[in-house]
Amino acid sequence: MNLPQSELASQLITLLAAGMLVIQLLMVVQGMLLTNIRLFALQSLMLAAIAAIIAFFHNATHVYVVAGLTLIGKVFFLPWLLNRQVRRIQIEQEIAPLLNSSASMLLCGGFTLLGYIVARPFTSLERLGNNTLGVAITLLLTGFFLMFNRRKAISQVLALLTVENGVMLAAVALTTYGMPLVVELGIFFDVMVAVMVLGLLVYRIRETFASMDVSKLSQLKG
């Protein structure tokens, strides 16, 4: 591994990680569900690209597997599944989030700052890219915010998936090769099953409540 090459890899990874963050912020202000699903697919594509770059520059074959799985699962399969669900239940827009988009944007700017501050002591431990850990923690925080801000069940599923993307980014940034393959595979299948289970529940909630609005789920108290 010669220096300029690894420098190039590092720059590319930083760029892609920043792209993931930008997409996350777009999702925060975007209310259309179908657009949100596409944005998520794009974000996952960037994650897959990061994994592929690592695999290429470090000659790590097993990271190609991770990249491939991310591509198949998060870029094609899950968006397709969610798309189908949105079309089937014919609710295409997020109505009245708790916080409006400009306030959300401002808050998420704060989260980004916070993410970078939390990650700061650990930047020396990052093996790839600059501030990728900061991006990862920001994805986590904004993902949490998205989850609480949105009322449509599918938006909450998407928010959860962006948090998952953040974890994967952290794994890549801190450990170069990601985690052992068996763990990566396990996480991958868990995410797939989780989305299917969530989808099943969304469907049942829709059938029972004639709505996908989770703020209607408020009978259990105390």
Add this chain to the structure above:
Amino acid sequence: MMLLVPILVAPAVAALGCLPARSPRVMAFVNVLAFGTTLALGVELLRQLQAPPHVVTEWEEFFRADALSVWMVLLISVVSLGSSLYAGRYFERDLAAGVVTPGRVKEFFVLTPLFAAGMFLVVLANNLGVMWFALEATALSSVLLVALYNRNTSLEAAWKYVILGSLGLALALFGTVFTYAAAIDQKSTALPSFNWSHLMSMAGQLDPRMIKLAFVFVLVGYGTKAGLAPMHTWLPDAHSEAPSPTSAMLSGVSLKVALYALLRFHILTTACLGSGFSRTLLLVFGLGSMCLAAPFILVQTNLKRLLAYSSLEHIGLICVGFGLNSPVTIWGSLLHMGYHALTKPVLFFAAGNIHQTCHTLQMRLIGPGMVKMLPATVVCMGLAAVAATGLPPFGLFFSELTILNGGFAAGHSVVSTIVLLALLGAFCGILYQLTRILLGVPKVARTSDAAPWDGVPAMGLMLGALVVFSVWLPAPLRFVLQRAAGIIGGEAVP
């Protein structure tokens, strides 16, 4: 002979075996058979652990069982066995009443062994990443069990459970990644092993700041799954809306399995940083859970929610015991885990019977005088309630006293006093609420139950085990518990 793999395979086979089956009775029998097998294997494992090196590993250390894992395997087996014994009749009655469809019943008998297999994998996996995805698998299988009745409220509970659970697990995954990152040697390019045994052996060289950050993430993450306050909000909903056998498993072992995962990180953090950091956090969250649970128990109106809050209080106490971190309190907490696992399912089974008879869980509507309607159930429930509130002669009295005693002896008198007050609150709450519905003269006219003995074998079995183990702890079990306490206390680093 292989032991750990069969423990994982037996429930998985049972799940497959239930797929083509038609009658609930057959499916229940297959489940009972599977958990009987795992219990027998667990006992054999217990026997093998008596001899040095006191650790069993298989598949090139992919699976690893030390004293702590064996204790958990036994708890999971016993509670699952009790649940599947109870579930057969429970669902026959539900089917007869038209509350569930046969398809849903099959779902139960397929998912329950998978749920248990996930828990077995959590406690037997050596790899921290595998432990994480096994825990996620338990969450995913149990969420469909919570939603089994497909009522508005059960869907709400399931949604809350899966969303909070997944968020928690995402945080725990962050923590797991950080732990892995802490183990990477900055100078070499070799990938470290992600095995718990390996991490423990190099605990001194881990990056302390990273481990600290990791533990905070894992505490909030697995803490959510373990139901620690303030991340517990899913717990009363899920426990009260799930079918009673599932409530028993959730409360009896699932919470403790999540706590087990948290403990593994606690042990690692303690080995890396010294004892202060993680232990204090456990103490704070444990105390918080106990103090929060007590008032909710006092004002509760729903029977199963009452039991759920009682579980919250017990898990808090267990956490406090580990947080106090003296050998006596850790020993007390481990014992408390076991006794609670034997007691709480009985209460949930009895609540299930009452639910099926009265068609409500609102204690106001159930009304006094259940003893006239369901004498056998009420006797079991009364005994279990006496045990759960920590009265002698049951083991929970002994384990609670051990924790308190250890706390006072270690000089944590403030903590111990708070624990004592919280326990007192829960004690009054549970006995007051239950005596109001169990004893007295019935005010609501109900047709008497046609089969008053349903569920009594399962309840009797667990109560019997509780009584036996309260007065007599077999030497092998005592040995394993002492070793487990040593592992948690950081004495016997493997």
